[in-house]
Amino acid sequence: MTRILLFAFIGLCFNFQASAQCCSAGNPSSDGGALGITKNSLTVSTSFLHSYSDTYFEENRKSDWDYLKNTHFNFGILNLNYGLTDKLKLSTEFGYFIDKSIQYNFIDVNRKANGLGDAVIGLQYHLYSNKKRIINVAPIVKISLPIGQFDQMDGNIILPIDIQPSSGSYKLNTSVLVSKRFFESKFSLIAFLSCEFSQRINTERTDYKYGNLYHATLKITHRSSEKLNTELSLGLQHRNKALNKGNVMGFTGGTYLKLQPEISYRLKNNYSVNTSVGIPVYKNVNGIQLTNKYTITFGVSKSFQLKTLKPQINPKML
């Protein structure tokens, strides 16, 4: 039981990390999920994310460009993680944009969208466990399905793809999660590496391919008490330039370095809560782009141990 709680706790801390993207379509990228899980255990977690962007950057410095006043979104996500075996975990994710909006500087218009984002299904395999060194390695594969809305309108205008709730694109995400704990230490380290590849959107209206997304995150966790974890992660994100009708879009993609302090607290009955703030500390974008200012996340999680149903009839009696 302690093991389940520990894994769920680590998982909660890592379940959902908003990337520094400001107004891309589709779910904000989430990271690996719980590290390890036991057979038949289920973790249900829900998170709320607020993201705000209002600063233009030209490469790695602030720009006085003022096309958009700001963009922000409020996003809810539901995660289900189930241990198929002691080593293999199935995860699903459903995202919903409560409010995704853009305000312009040159016209008094507040453009809004909301609705179902993408669904994600993933598998995580607990590949390696070294009990002497307390190192665990788990590769993860996830597929994003564009089940949400991709044709929302504002009056008689079909909204452009960057404000649509769904990305409109299938995505493949491969990642690896490595954790290292230390004997008789309250500190532990978690490293997370991921690559995301998007399928080209090819519809009558849109011919677009998101740039590949690469993440590297290093997180230090301190077990401050039996119930409280405090954490600090440093995340490096790089996105390649996008393609529109086969042409490279010079003013898309870039590199962000984000600092994210986080607190997680374990409550009674296997409930946990967590909150974090993501602040980009370095931005280097291609051309001129609106960049993220901050993200705030709140999450609640509950773990269950689903018992295997035993046969009601004793086979020996037959």
Place this chain on the structure above:
Amino acid sequence: MKATTFVFAIIGLVFFNSCDKESTNNNLQTEMPVIDSLITNSTRITYGGDNPAILKCFATGGNLNYIWEVDLGDLFSLNNEGSEVQFTASPCCIGEKIITCNVSNDKGEVSKNITITITQ
């Protein structure tokens, strides 16, 4: 008695007339929409909000709905009818953008494209 009957008759006449008027509105004569022209004041604009391209769609058919779309960039409706919009784009959208105007009514739907080039 006669006076009461007369008042009811007048009220009835007024109500019947009202119903007739509404019915006439619903049965507005429409035809398959036709887009006569889709024009713009500029097929080449620089990115930003200062110099938008103004687009106008001239169509016939009666009781028309206008829907505008573009994959990247920002369209804003300029009149209640929806036949006129302005187009601007942020730096991300440099290049050729195809803007489509869809016009529809109960008889059908037609569309027409126009290309606007966004420059630096």
